[in-house]
Amino acid sequence: MWRPQHLIAGLILLLVAGSACKTTLRPFQAGRDGKVLERTTEERVILRKPCRLYDAYIPDQTVHGDLVPERVIRVNYHILNSRDTSHRFLAEIATPYVRELTRQINIKLANNLPMSLPAATGTPVLPTRMRLEIAPIPQMPWDDGVYYHFDDDLFGYVHTGRNRNNSDMQVIRKYAIQPDSVLNIFIMPHHPDSVASPTYRATGTGIALGKAIKLAGLIRTGLPPSEFAGMTLHEIGHVLGLAHTWRYSDGCDDTPHHPNCFYPGEPPCDSLISNNVMDYNHWQQAWTPCQLGKAHRNLSRRTGTARSLLQRDWCTSLPGHDLVISEDETWEGEVDLYGDVEVMPGARLTIRCAVSFPAGSRLLVHSGATLVLDGGSLANDCGLSWQGIILECKGPRCGTVQITSDAEIRNATTLAGGQP
Numbered sequence: 225m226w227r228p229q230h231l232i233a234g235l236i237l238l239l240v241a242g243s244a245c246k247t248t249l250r251p252f253q254a255g256r257d258g259k260v261l262e263r264t265t266e267e268r269v270i271l272r273k274p275c276r277l278y279d280a281y282i283p284d285q286t287v288h289g290d291l292v293p294e295r296v297i298r299v300n301y302h303i304l305n306s307r308d309t310s311h312r313f314l315a316e317i318a319t320p321y322v323r324e325l326t327r328q329i330n331i332k333l334a335n336n337l338p339m340s341l342p343a344a345t346g347t348p349v350l351p352t353r354m355r356l357e358i359a360p361i362p363q364m365p366w367d368d369g370v371y372y373h374f375d376d377d378l379f380g381y382v383h384t385g386r387n388r389n390n391s392d393m394q395v396i397r398k399y400a401i402q403p404d405s406v407l408n409i410f411i412m413p414h415h416p417d418s419v420a421s422p423t424y425r426a427t428g429t430g431i432a433l434g435k436a437i438k439l440a441g442l443i444r445t446g447l448p449p450s451e452f453a454g455m456t457l458h459e460i461g462h463v464l465g466l467a468h469t470w471r472y473s474d475g476c477d478d479t480p481h482h483p484n485c486f487y488p489g490e491p492p493c494d495s496l497i498s499n500n501v502m503d504y505n506h507w508q509q510a511w512t513p514c515q516l517g518k519a520h521r522n523l524s525r526r527t528g529t530a531r532s533l534l535q536r537d538w539c540t541s542l543p544g545h546d547l548v549i550s551e552d553e554t555w556e557g558e559v560d561l562y563g564d565v566e567v568m569p570g571a572r573l574t575i576r577c578a579v580s581f582p583a584g585s586r587l588l589v590h591s592g593a594t595l596v597l598d599g600g601s602l603a604n605d606c607g608l609s610w611q612g613i614i615l616e617c618k619g620p621r622c623g624t625v626q627i628t629s630d631a632e633i634r635n636a637t638t639l640a641g642g643q644p
């Protein structure tokens with residue numbers, strides 16, 4: 225028989241069940257919420273090693289494209305001339321010329337070619353995910369990133385003979401602009417004293433010197449910028465940490481040795497012709513997965529030699545770049561994110577290296593999901609604040625976080641420190 229007390233009991237049960245299933249969000253506190261993950265020194269060495277290897281930085285090989293995003297490398301140009309302006313490469317010609325050179329380089333970067341060497345047949349052709357942008361000095365509206373210098377002592381380039389100066393840094397030290405954050409490209413005439421020698425070859429040539437490049441032969445040959453895009457890209461490859469491939473080991477298994485033929489010709493140059501960017505050839509337009517992995521590693525790692533040349537577009541969020549983790553994943557490279565991360569129930573996200581979160585973003589760990597911070601660091605790489613780790617709780621059951629003692633969380637508004 226129905227009685228009023230049955231209704232009361234039922235209401236109480238509903239209230240209890242309702243509060244047990246109530247969903248709340250709360251900031252992660254390492255001391256309260258983090259389960260300590262113990263690692264021996266040996267384990268740490270082994271587990272952190274992939275952060276330094278190129279494999280995790282190969283474009284299109286990661287679960288999410290954003291883990292190896294398109295990188296914008298900032299460049300500027302310096303046009304060297306004698307004080308009498310005898311090398312007729314003045315602003316009305318040179319500025320459009322270097323803009324077109326930049327455009328031609330970007331066309332090559334956007335159109336990676338299959339490797340032409342027979343031994344490299346079948347090598348995957350991946351997007352390079354890199355492009356150049358001319359970078360004037362910020363807050364200087366009149367600056368276009370192309371600079372002119374008239375200097376009788378330093379204008380000339382000499383790549384052979386006793387007056388050889390191609391590796392000399394003086395012109396770079398004197399004229400480089402934003403040298404720590406922009407790739408400075410110097411376009412120089414071959415020195416007339418050397419050109420006067422019948423044995424001197426005043427052809428297109430260049431050299432990479434740290435975060436600067438010196439190029440010569442562009443003016444004298446009179447050829448269009450497209451003819452020098454490969455040569456310039458080759459030197460940029462050196463700046464990105466790549467080595468020549470044809471004779472010695474460059475640390476890549478997918479760049480076979482070959483005779484380094486510039487053009488097709490007599491055997492062995494009838495078939496063994498490379499089109500790889502790091503060889504000497506007419507095309508210089510093919511990048512292997514290993515070369516791309518190495519370049520992106522040096523652009524992505526916080527200690528990467530070329531990272532400072534990047535446009536820092538990861539400081540704040542970009543629409544449409546939130547990541548949803550719905551299956552188990554391990555991030556083994558250093559990453560710059562452009563949005564929030566959400567670890568879904570049943571999924572486990574393991575992070576071993578440095579990850580930058582955009583300002584104001586959050587890493588949400590749902591109830592039933594697991595985040596493993598196995599070393600590495602979570603921070604905004606531009607020194608801005610981000611929300612930090614947020615746990616979803618369903619009643620007493622919250623998202624799980626396991627954290628090693630060497631993992632770090634910085635710049636998070638919800639967390640004072642990251643040590644468990």
Ligand SMILES: [Zn+2]
Binds near residue numbers: 458468
């Ligand atoms: Zn080279």
